[in-house]
Amino acid sequence: MDDLLAARLQMAVSLGFHIIFACIGIAMPFLMAASGYRYLRTREPLYKDLTKVWSVGVAIFFAVGAVSGTALSFELGLLWPEFMEHAGAIIGMPFSWEGTAFFLEAIALGLFLYGWDRLPPWIHWSSGVVVGISGVASGIFVVAANGWMNSPAGFDWVDGKAYNIDPVAAMFNDAWFTQALHMTLAAFAATGFAVAGLHAFLLLRHPNNLFHQKALRIALTIGAIAALLQPLSGDLSAKDVAERQPAKLAALEALYETSQPADLLIGGIPNDETRKVDYAIHLPGMLSFLAHGDFSAKVIGLDAFPREDWPPVLIVHVAFQIMVACGGILALMSVLFLVLQWRKSPWLFKRWFLWTLVVISPLGFIAIEAGWTVTEVGRQPWIIYGIMRTADAVSPMPGLVVPFLLFTFLYLLLAFVLVWLMYRQIKTLPDRYASARLTSNAPTQLE
């Protein structure tokens, strides 16, 4: 394996791993705070237990997120020293604010986890909210840095060096807003549905369990709202990409020829040799509308770019289809859930509905991994779009395949242990919390 490929894969594995914990760190504190709020309002012990159960989940995932994030902040330099040498001074700003957000997050989490009996109730609850707010803030900051790689701003590039650096302009680049919005919503949608799926699974095994019913409602309400907004924000992202990175848009839609109007393709396998997409369904004019809001607008195709500036079309196109498919399914389920919830329908806890939730529970995270593949692979061959090529930024150290394999192994191992740990947490829930044994026909007050 050549060094460039190994470095790219190591970056992808590390980020793909970290992002799962980052998303949980963003959204989970809000689930926890929602349940904690119910507890403070109703004083039902069930909500206290639920908050505690969720907060242990947050603690475990936070720790893994923190260490994998620490690893990332070194890996940026270890793998791409040339990039960081130039980019550090320009995009360090969001990272420096991110540092503050992390600090507050870690402090607030310490207070929340260990402060149950030491802090006044509402102060304790607020520390949980601060965890969530700092999580959202750190996500926004780091995505702004990524936005800069897609849409470089705030400097002049002369003979391979940056001049007139303006870190504020760099941070508020053209891509930061749409990306940060889409990412934050994604965190809530993915986490909400994943948690709901888990509790749905437990409900299938322990029907009428009140604890899991309440948990499922909270998680799914938050997940559903986010998942409904997600396609809207995705549409904003697509229009934005059409403006700033037409090559990426062409790759994700597999549009080889510049067309007016342009068709939207559903599915299909792009073939770079024939410049055709096999087995795709065509929706005439739709792409023009989605990219520019006009059914007869011109959309730039890959033919407008030299062959060496094309991103890998197949990967980007397939990843995009996967994300949109997942997003569509989640949005439909959200509508269904909100209607059922609003009508107070008993279907909510019927087996078929629970099974559907279990089956779709990983889709949000699959969409996140696919979406980042679109963003990052779609930027290729550039590490800083239009400025620096990925191949020119890679570490000079030979044998990068060794660290790549090492990290892949480490992360696989950690993922495995985490699943096992979660399994053991869940298995022992009824022994540790009385309210986890309540059923919906039993009286709710236990203490």
Added chain:
Amino acid sequence: MLFIVIAFLVISLLFYVLFGGADFGAGIIEIFAGKRHYQTISKAIAPVWEANHIWLILVVVILFMGFPLIYADMSRYLHIPLLALLVGIVLRGCAFTFRHYDAIKDQSQDWYTFIFRISSLFTPLFLGMVAGGMLVGRMPVTMADGSFYSLFIAPWFNLFCLAVGVFTVCLFAFLAAVYLIGEARSEEETHTFVRAARNSNIALVLAGGLVFATAAWEGLPLVSLFINSAGAIAALVLATLSLPLLWVALVRKHVVASRLLAGFQTLLVLGAWFWVEYPVALRYENGKALTLFEAAAPAATQQQLALALIVGSLLILPSLYYLLRTFKKPVRV
């Protein structure tokens, strides 16, 4: 502005050594103190270890935003020890958390404990080697025509770096031992930690000597740097003079005094070292050095960085104080 940023860099590094270091050290102490004290140690570090580790992230962020040339050259030539450091950080954090939160306490605890201890030991070793590698003066000037060994191994694989690594391990163990005395929950435990503090203090002084000796061996003018600086000599003398005070505080089991004295000595020794090297950040093979000023990012960047750091600390310091006050009211035994 640049000086504000440098001040934050130094303070973050110092805090990482003091707090993050004590945290690593707790794992090292566990190796020697044995299983009986694991509860106390876990309880002492659980609420604070994550906050303690963000000092390192701050150091990294200040480096790559404020001094990108330093960050880039470290990443190039110290790739291997940095990688080992990362593996250690990941393993240690996860093992500690898993051990703490695993709902079923069975033999898996032994595995977590094993990994926690091993990584607590080797991570500071590599941290020290990275620090040594920055100053030992083996970094190549260019990439051109170097062998793998001369480019990626020689910069950090030498006796001096090893000695700095060992020194770091001893320092962290010492800080942890002093800190844990205040967390002890029985007379016997206090006794164990006092003994650990004494032993690691002796080891620390020896390792310090080793650093100077290996520096001479590797042809580094470390001794003469110190001798020619009145400030550094004063700091070292003060640190030595306060050693007996520290021992008295330890024997009397005076928690606050011994913690303050241990922190004070660390400050003096690291401060003196920084002072004699300042403003050099990296040394190269040909005798040239990269200073903080040469490596600094442009003024606009320094300004934003300083702003973020100042506003950030206004938010962080009160909350950190609140956290420590909530969980760390010192108890006298």
